[in-house]
Amino acid sequence: MANVHKDFHGALSYGIEYLHERSGDEGVRAFFSGLAGTVYRPLVEDLRKRGLPALREHWQRIFDLEGGVIAFEMQGDALVLTVHRCPAIAHMREQGYAIAPNFCEHTRIVNDAICKAAGYAASVEYNQVEGRCVQRFWKAAS
Template sequence: MRYVDTGEVHKDFHLATNETIDFVLSEYGEDFLYELFRRTAQEVYRDIYKNLKAGNFKPLLEHWEYYYSRENGKYEITEDDEKVCFYVTDCPAVRHLKEKNIPVKKSFYLQMIMLNKAWSEGTPFLIDTKIISEGEYRMTLRRRI
């Protein structure tokens, strides 16, 4: 992995992400927010994106597994010939907001939706993000037909 973190985790950064999404959406709108996540997905995570463009989704899967585990998230991975499904049953970011008594707005999930959309752009993959309930969502990666 291009970025690997160890040691303690400062989970209050999820509060800052929440505040940031709220600020950007209300001040600059959805396109500006998408550009932020596009730059993050394609430029900050350049290695993941480069691999996706080359048809390799393993670095993205490894990234998800590592960071959801590091923050004690709960998830299941299923893989078959057609798709890979990363099913989050307890999102650590959502859990942290709830522990801090911060209401989880629908817009908080835009970070998952927009990152995945940006990771799909110009690659052989489609990543569909389906929000199921609070802290529960499914990210399904398929090859484009």
């Protein structure tokens, strides 16, 4: 089982703030988009190969490890992930860490990059204050 050290969410939040301060929205987007070709390359390949079940299994594993509260449903051909309790936001609040104002944007950027690289598309609507979001994933029109 993977080791879970949730303070890393706080460090990531500081990293987002730092990037934004130094290079604005474009810098944040450039950095996090690039992760699809490195950190998330295995997920991209799995998504391309197996489709939406790969994403569903990824999210299930991650949120189980971190103790998030989520639900899945299919809406037509789209996989919908509803996060009722984001473990990152919850932990940072519990520990009193500063949370970058644009923290949740990294989810949009990383999801977009992963999906685009695999021939899929994504959207997210979030409420960062409440630590909730709805993420959607579907196969992009070819």
